[in-house]
Amino acid sequence: MVKQTIQIFARVKPTVRKQQQGIYSIDEDEKLTPSLEIILPRDLADGFVNNKRESYKFKFQKIFDQGANQEMIFENIAKPVAESVLAGYNGTILAYGQTGSGKTFTITGGAERYSDRGIIPRTLSYIFEQLQKDSSTIHTTHISYLEIYNECGYDLLDPRHEASSLEDLPKVTILEDPDQNIHLKNLSLHQAATEEEALNLLFLGDTNRMIAETPMNQASTRSHCIFTIHLSSKEPGSVTVRHAKLHLVDLAGSERVAKTGVGGQLLTEAKYINLSLHYLEQVIIALSEKHRAHIPYRNSMMTSVLRDSLGGNCMTTMIATLSLEKRNIDESISTCRFAQRVALIKNEAVLNEEIDPKLMIIRLQKEIQELKDELALVTGEQRTEVLTDAELLQLEKLVSSFLEDQDPESRLAVGTDMRKIHHCFHHLKKLLNDKKIHGKSTVSSEIKDQDCQEPLKEEEYQKLRDILQQRDNEINILVNMLKKEKKKAQDALHLSSMDRSECRHSQSSPFPPGNPEGLRMLPSSTTTQVQDVSTFGYQSSLLHRKTGMREEMSLGRQEAFEIFKRDHADSITIEDNKQILKQRFSEAKALGESINETRNKIGRLKEEITQRHMQQVALGIAENTAVPSIPDLLEEKLRSQLEEEKRRYKVMFTRLKALKVEIEHLQLLMDKAKVKLQKEFEAWWTEEATSLQVNSPAMNSLTYMKPFPQTPESQQERPQLVSNKSKVNARKILPLPYQTPQSREHNSTSSPLEDSIPKRPASSVPLTGDSQTDSDILAFIKARQSILQKKCFQ
Numbered sequence: 087m088v089k090q091t092i093q094i095f096a097r098v099k100p101t102v103r104k105q106q107q108g109i110y111s112i113d114e115d116e117k118l119t120p121s122l123e124i125i126l127p128r129d130l131a132d133g134f135v136n137n138k139r140e141s142y143k144f145k146f147q148k149i150f151d152q153g154a155n156q157e158m159i160f161e162n163i164a165k166p167v168a169e170s171v172l173a174g175y176n177g178t179i180l181a182y183g184q185t186g187s188g189k190t191f192t193i194t195g196g197a198e199r200y201s202d203r204g205i206i207p208r209t210l211s212y213i214f215e216q217l218q219k220d221s222s223t224i225h226t227t228h229i230s231y232l233e234i235y236n237e238c239g240y241d242l243l244d245p246r247h248e249a250s251s252l253e254d255l256p257k258v259t260i261l262e263d264p265d266q267n268i269h270l271k272n273l274s275l276h277q278a279a280t281e282e283e284a285l286n287l288l289f290l291g292d293t294n295r296m297i298a299e300t301p302m303n304q305a306s307t308r309s310h311c312i313f314t315i316h317l318s319s320k321e322p323g324s325v326t327v328r329h330a331k332l333h334l335v336d337l338a339g340s341e342r343v344a345k346t347g348v349g350g351q352l353l354t355e356a357k358y359i360n361l362s363l364h365y366l367e368q369v370i371i372a373l374s375e376k377h378r379a380h381i382p383y384r385n386s387m388m389t390s391v392l393r394d395s396l397g398g399n400c401m402t403t404m405i406a407t408l409s410l411e412k413r414n415i416d417e418s419i420s421t422c423r424f425a426q427r428v429a430l431i432k433n434e435a436v437l438n439e440e441i442d443p444k445l446m447i448i449r450l451q452k453e454i455q456e457l458k459d460e461l462a463l464v465t466g467e468q469r470t471e472v473l474t475d476a477e478l479l480q481l482e483k484l485v486s487s488f489l490e491d492q493d494p495e496s497r498l499a500v501g502t503d504m505r506k507i508h509h510c511f512h513h514l515k516k517l518l519n520d521k522k523i524h525g526k527s528t529v530s531s532e533i534k535d536q537d538c539q540e541p542l543k544e545e546e547y548q549k550l551r552d553i554l555q556q557r558d559n560e561i562n563i564l565v566n567m568l569k570k571e572k573k574k575a576q577d578a579l580h581l582s583s584m585d586r587s588e589c590r591h592s593q594s595s596p597f598p599p600g601n602p603e604g605l606r607m608l609p610s611s612t613t614t615q616v617q618d619v620s621t622f623g624y625q626s627s628l629l630h631r632k633t634g635m636r637e638e639m640s641l642g643r644q645e646a647f648e649i650f651k652r653d654h655a656d657s658i659t660i661e662d663n664k665q666i667l668k669q670r671f672s673e674a675k676a677l678g679e680s681i682n683e684t685r686n687k688i689g690r691l692k693e694e695i696t697q698r699h700m701q702q703v704a705l706g707i708a709e710n711t712a713v714p715s716i717p718d719l720l721e722e723k724l725r726s727q728l729e730e731e732k733r734r735y736k737v738m739f740t741r742l743k744a745l746k747v748e749i750e751h752l753q754l755l756m757d758k759a760k761v762k763l764q765k766e767f768e769a770w771w772t773e774e775a776t777s778l779q780v781n782s783p784a785m786n787s788l789t790y791m792k793p794f795p796q797t798p799e800s801q802q803e804r805p806q807l808v809s810n811k812s813k814v815n816a817r818k819i820l821p822l823p824y825q826t827p828q829s830r831e832h833n834s835t836s837s838p839l840e841d842s843i844p845k846r847p848a849s850s851v852p853l854t855g856d857s858q859t860d861s862d863i864l865a866f867i868k869a870r871q872s873i874l875q876k877k878c879f880q
C-alpha cells in the first residue's frame with residue numbers, strides 16, 4: 087500500500103502581454119516545495135489607507151512557468167503516474183483552472199503542432215512502449231471516454247451513434263453495487279492493442295466532443311471529460327490478474343465556482359453553473375477536514391466517478407492551470423487556494439490484484455473431479471451408467487497388453503472407476519477359462535471362426551464388384567471437377583494478388599516491408615506495424631463518417647465550401663500541417679529506402695561471412711589442419727561491418743517508427759481541423775440558406791435575379807426582387823472571423839460597394855422549385871458575389 091497526499095503542480099500559461107509583469111513571482115529557492123507569489127497591483131481607488139492584502143503565497147510540488155513545454159509537463163507530472171499505473175496502482179491526473187488557462191492544452195494538447203501533444207497522447211505512447219518491452223506478461227488495454235455536462239454523462243466513443251448534438255450520444259448512468267462500487271452503465275470500453283488504436287479512439291472522442299458542442303455549451307469550457315486507460319496484466323500460468331485505471335481529467339472552466347456560495351440557490355443555478363465543480367469543491371473541503379465521517383461523493387456524477395481518485399485507492403495529481411493576467415487575478419488566487427486544499431487529501435493506493443475467475447473455475451473443476459474419484463474409490467460407490475462398447479474394447483486391449491508385457495513391474499492402470507476395474511477382472515477370468523478349456527490361442531480360434539463363415543455366392547461377388555466400379559467412376563469424375571475448380575481459384579488468386587500489388591505500388595508507401603530475415607534485434611510486432619503503415623489513412627476511415635458530409639454536398643454547395651475554406655483561419659493550419667506531412671512523408675520514404683539498402687547490405691554481409699567461413703573450413707580439410715576456432719581477420723572485419731549495419735538499421739528503424747507516429751498524429755489533426763471546418767461551414771450555410779429563404783421573395787417565384795449593379799435602370803426594372811435586407815445579407819456572406827481584413831473593413835462601411843463590382847449583365851437563374859436545391863443555388867451565387875467583391879478590394 088502506498089500512502090501519499092495528492093500532488094499539486096502549477097502551470098502558468100504564456101502570454102505576450104506585458105500585463106503579467108510584476109503580478110507574480112516564483113521562488114525556486116525553496117527546493118522541495120517551491121512557492122508562487124501572486125502580487126495584487128496596488129489600487130489607488132481603494133484609498134490611501136488600504137488594508138487589503140497585497141500578496142498571496144502558495145506552495146506547489148513544482149511550478150511550471152511560461153517557458154515550460156509539453157515534454158517537461160509529461161516527464162515531471164504524467165510519467166511518474168503512468169509508471170505507477172504500469173505497476174498496478176490506480177492513477178488520476180486532473181487539470182483545474184479557469185476557462186482559457188490551458189487545461190485542454192495540457193491534457194489533450196494543441197491542435198496545431200505535433201510537439202504540442204498533451205499528456206494523453208504522450209502517456210499512451212509511453213505505456214504502449216513499456217508494454218512492448220515487457221513481453222513476458224500478458225497485457226490488455228481498454229479505453230473509455232466520458233463527458234459530463236450538466237450532471238449527465240455521455241459516451242464519446244460509441245461507434246453506433248452519429249453525433250450531431252450532445253443528446254445524440256448515449257447517456258451514461260451511474261449504478262452502485264451493494265459493496266458501494268461504482269459502475270458506469272452505457273459507457274463503452276474499447277480494446278486498444280496498439281498506440282495507434284488508442285490514439286484513434288482519443289481523436290474519435292475529441293471529434294465527437296467538438297461536433298456535439300453548441301455555442302450554448304462550448305464543450306471544453308462547460309463540461310468535464312474523463313479519458314480512462316484500463317490496464318490488466320497477467321503472468322502466464324498465474325491465476326492472479328492486475329487491474330489498474332488511469333483517469334486523465336480535463337475539468338470544466340472553474341471561474342464560476344468562486345462566485346457560487348454553498349448556500350447558493352442550487353436548483354436555479356443548476357441551469358447556469360457547473361454543479362459538478364461545486365460539489366467537487368465540497369468533497370475536497372470535506373476530505374481536507376479531519377474526522378469528517380461523511381464525504382458527499384454521491385452528490386454529483388463527477389465526484390462519484392472520481393471517488394477513488396479523491397481520498398481513495400489512487401495516486402492522484404492535480405495541475406492548477408493559471409492565466410496570470412491582471413484581469414484574472416481573482417480567479418488565479420481561487421485556483422491556487424483550491425489546489426492548497428486538494429494537497430491536504432491523503433490517498434491510499436493498493437495493488438489491484440484479483441484471481442482470474444475463469445482460471446479459478448477450471449482449477450476448481452479439476453480438483454472436484456479428483457476428489458470425486460477418490461471418494462468413489464474409498465466408499466466403493468459405483469456409477470450406474472453402463473460402459474460403452476468402445477470403452478470395453480479399450481479396457482480389453484489394456485488387459486492384453488498388460489499380459490503381454492514382459493516387464494514384471496508393469497501395471498494395469500485403468501483409473502479409479504470401479505466399473506472399469508470390475509470389467510478388467512471379468513475379462514481376465516474369461517481369458518483364463520478360455521485357455522483352460524480350449525488350450526488354443528485366440529488367433530487360431532479366430533481363424534476357425536472365419537472358416538466357419540459361409541462362402542459368398544458368385545453372383546453376390548459380381549454385384550459388389552459392379553458397385554465398386556461405379557463408385558470408382560464417380561470418384562474420378564469428382565476428382566476432375568475438383569482439379570478444375572482448384573485451377574480456377576488459383577487463377578483468380580493470382581489476378582487479385584496482382585491487383586493488390588499494383589494498388590500497393592500506387593500508394594508508394596515509404597515504409598520498408600519489415601525486418602531482414604534473421605535480424606532479431608527488433609520485436610516482431612514492430613515489423614507488423616511497419617507493414618501496416620502501407621495502408622496509410624486507415625485512421626481516417628474511423629473519422630470518415632465525420633468527414634463524409636462532403637461527399638453528399640451538391641456542386642453549388644461544394645464550391646461555396648471551397649470559398650469558405652479559403653478564407654477560414656484554420657485553413658492555414660491545415661496547409662501548414664499538409665506541408666509538414668509532406669516533409670515527413672518524404673523523409674519516411676527516404677528512410678525506408680535507406681533501410682531497404684541496409685537490409686540488403688546486411689544480407690550480403692551475412693552471405694559473405696558464410697562463404698568466408700566455408701572457405702576456411704575447406705582450406706582446413708585440404709591442408710589437413712584443424713579449423714581455426716577464431717575467425718580470421720577478414721571474417722572479423724565482415725562481422726564488425728555487419729554489426730555496424732545492424733546498428734544503423736536499428737537507429738533508422740526507430741526513427742521511422744517515430745515518424746510513423748508523427749505522421750499519423752498529423753493526419754488525425756488534419757482530419758479534426760477538417761471536421762471543424764465543415765461543421766462551421768454547415769452552420770454558416772444553414773444560416774445563409776434560411777435567411778435567403780426568409781428574405782428573398784423570389785424564392786417563391788420561378789426566377790431569381792443574380793445580384794446586379796444598382797444602376798437606376800436595373801432598380802427600376804426589378805425593384806421588387808431584391809429587397810434592402812437581402813442586399814445587406816449579400817454583403818455579409820462570410821461570418822466575420824472568416825473575412826479578410828479588407829472585406830471586414832468594407833462591410834463596416836456602407837461604401838458604394840456595388841459600384842466597384844465589375845458590371846455584369848443582369849440575368850436570371852432558373853430555380854427548380856425544390857427549396858433545398860434552390861437555397862443551394864442562391865447561396866452559391868452569394869459566395870461568388872463575395873469573391874467578386876473581395877477581388878475588387880484587393
Ligand SMILES: Nc1ncnc2c1ncn2[C@@H]1O[C@H](COP(=O)(O)OP(=O)(O)OP(=O)(O)O)[C@@H](O)[C@H]1O
Pocket residue numbers: 098099100183184185186187188189190191192196305306307308337338339340407
Ligand atoms: N502552455 C501553453 N502554451 C501555448 N498555448 C497555450 C498554453 N496553454 C494554453 N494555450 C492556448 O490557450 C488557448 C486556451 O487554452 P485551453 O483551451 O487549453 O484552455 P482551457 O483551460 O481548456 O479552456 P476551457 O475551460 O474553455 O476548456 C488555446 O488556444 C491554447 O492553445
